[in-house]
Amino acid sequence: MAVIPAHVPAELVFDFNIFDPPGAEADYIAAWQALRRPDGPGLVWTPAFGGHWIATDGAVIRRLWADTANLSSQVLAVVPGLGEVMQLIPLQNDGAEHKAFRTPIMKGFAGRHIAALESAVRALAQELIAELKPRGACDFMPDFAEIFPVHIFLSMLGVPVEDRERLRPLGAQLTRPDGTMGVVELRDAVDDYLRPHVRQRLAAPGEDLLSRILAEPVQGRAWTLDEALRMARNVLFAGLDTVAAMVGMVAMHLARYPDDQRLLRGQPDLIPAAADELMRRYPSASVSRNAVADFEVNGVTIKAGDIVYLPSMLHNLDPACFDQPEEARFDRGLNPIHHTTFGVGAHRCVGAGLARMEMIVFLEEWLGALPEFAIDPARPVTMKAGNVGTLTSLPLIWK
Secondary structure, rough: OOOOOOOOOOOHHHOOOOOOOOOOOOOOOHHHHOOOOOOOOOEEEEOOOHEEEEEEHHHHHHHHHHOOEEEEOOOOOOOOHHHHHHHHOOOOHHHHHHHHHHHHHHHOOOOOHHHHHHHHHHHHHHHHHHHHEEEEEEEHHHHOOOOOOOOHOOOOOOOHHHHHHHHHHHHHHHHOOOOOOOHHHHHHHHHHHHHHHHHHHHOOOOHHHHHHHHHHOOOOOOOOOOHHHHHHHHHHHHEEEEEHHHHHHHHHHHHHOOHHHHHHHOOOHHHHHHHHHHHHHHEEEEEEEEEEOOEEEEEEEEOOOOOOEEEEEHHHHHOOOOOOOOOOOOOOOOOOHHOOOOHHHOOOOHHHHHHHHHHHHHHHHHHHHHHEEEOEEEEEEOEEEEOOEEEEEEEEEEE
């Protein structure tokens, strides 16, 4: 049992494992809602993993996500040792160093590159849907969600799409570790895969995403092999899990709410707004920050060295931040940056534009090709919590 630090008020201690909160296998977002304390300071302390803070109030989460004066990204996660081993670029960099590494990556994800990719994304969605349609049923997660965005991302990186089955489990070990692989083993497995691809891009860049990023200098100089590998490690992990989780949650919503299916089929011009709203309603990612100075939040002292965990779902579903947040309302007129599904501030996800385009294409193609679909009442929907919460099984049926 972890020792509770003297600066942590006893009334704020709540034993909560972010990877296994009670009830998460049925609804991981509802499991997180158990932490909400309307009359509290917006923080709780859990002794899990040596002890860390969890922000539970939407305004506090958004504020701390953007607080680069008091909080650093270097720790990466609440899992002890993971940040020290992974050393991801640019996710674990701060300030000017973060900006220097992030700029080439942003250029690699520039809007013109995303727009050029849309036809391939649409063709893949059509191909996968055409295979599923005659069946009248599927488990959406392994049959579509875990293929569609990952296939696209590996194509962007210029690595074989057949490697998806090898790489997907590695992404899950970072975001939802199950204890079967140590952090050094995980890093080495990813690096062994990436190293020849990175060396090739540094020596003879092509047109793929890694080549585009590595062709851009870092403050006027070339990338080192170590930097390039740490960046590729970061980019690969980012593309293996988050969009798959997001697409699954959106499909689940539509299966549960047939009126929304009918609305979007009848008014397809609403699909971009629906994509934004559904991504707000079903956030999957959370991040960790480590305090670099002592500071206060609503009268609570956070000490230098403390870890603060920031769950996006407790911001996006906070009624003080969004009117009737658990309703998916396609007329909200939200600007996507108002929610924290993709983060806030300097560390906002560079792949947000790609994820949004993939979501829009998925909605257009799935709703355009399939009849009304529902969750199979004979089979359970299952989920798994973690730094990226996800569905593990979503059984769908249609006629």
